[in-house]
Structure formats: structure tokens, C-alpha cells
Amino acid sequence: AQTVTQSQPEMSVQEAETVTLSCTYDTSENNYYLFWYKQPPSRQMILVIRQEAYKQQNATENRFSVNFQKAAKSFSLKISDSQLGDTAMYFCAFPYTGNQFYFGTGTSLTVIP
């Protein structure tokens, strides 16, 4: 069975600082993608970053980067130079069968001015 675990229900970070959100997952698949989605308050969920499991290089999108450890089944998100607009729920997601996602329980991130 596929599972996704986010062990940090809430986190806070000072504006301009760096924060890392953790995610672990379990799967028997070998080729897959992993996703981080952001859900701002009262707004729709949007994709932050995507990692291909067969690529050793960690994905980077501007201030967002991942630390992907395939053997450890770990997929953490690093946000650099945190901004007030980064305040949101962050969900780690694993696509299963190509037709659905398994989501973690989320991490509520607050950026403090």
C-alpha cells in the first residue's frame, strides 16, 4: 500500500529565512513522480514543485527546492528567502496508478513578518 507521511503539522519561519518541510512515503513502485502542493487560505491548491524518481538531481523552482532521497523514501521541501505569500498548507503528494493522488496530512506554514 502507498502511504505519505508529513510529521510536522505546523511550522513557522521568519520572513527571509529558510524552512524545510519533511515528507516520507512508502511505495513498491520504481518509477514515479512526487509532488508538493500549496493550499493558501481559502484558495485553490497549486503545484509547487515536482520530482521524477528516476532523476538523481533534486528539482528546483526559484526559491523552492527538494531533497529527494529515494532509498530512504524521503522527499523534503526547502523554501528559501521565505515570503509572506508562502503562508499556506503544504501537501506532499504521491500519484498512485496515474489516476489518483495520495496526500499527506499537510504542514501548516506561517511566515512571520
Next chain:
Amino acid sequence: DTGVSQDPRHKITKRGQNVTFRCDPISEHNRLYWYRQTLGQGPEFLTYFQNEAQLEKSRLLSDRFSAERPKGSFSTLEIQRTEQGDSAMYLCASSSEDTMNTEAFFGQGTRLTVV
């Protein structure tokens, strides 16, 4: 096309009533998904359509739930005889390919409160 839209945004209903939600996906997306999200949890998969065909249903989707996508465009999710446990955010998403290869785009959701 401005993205996935859902209607209504909020719905309050009395226990036992039927409710129907609508989702309009991004027009060129042939795949459509429904998820349910309760407070403090991540979204949970309910069902998936490819064009007009409903190809997967979660065990979460009890007999009181039914979803349709009659012309392969918009979709509706109906809940019959609502219960308080149905209170949740119902999210719709769409994608152009399977989610192993591409992102899904989400709507803002319909928040259902059963009183």
C-alpha cells in the same frame, strides 16, 4: 480558460437533504478527479473520470454518492440523504495526462456543511 471552477463555493444543508456540486475542468483536460478534504487532513480520492467514463471509485464513495460526467466536460457530484459526516471540502481537479506524468489542476472546492 481560467482554470478549474466549482459551484457552489459553499453549501449549508439540513441532514437528510440531497445536494449536487458542479465542476468545470480546464477545457482541454480529459481527466477529472473528485477529492474530499476534512479539517486537518489531506485530500482523499473519491473518483476519477477519463472523458465520460468513470474508471475508478474509492471505497469512500458510499452508495449515497454518485458522480457523472455525461459529455466528458463538466462533472457533477451528488450526495443523497446527507449526513453530518459528509461535512467537508469537496475538491475537483483535472489533468491532461495521468498523474504519474503531469500535475493536476485543482478548483477552489465546495465547502459542504450538514446541520
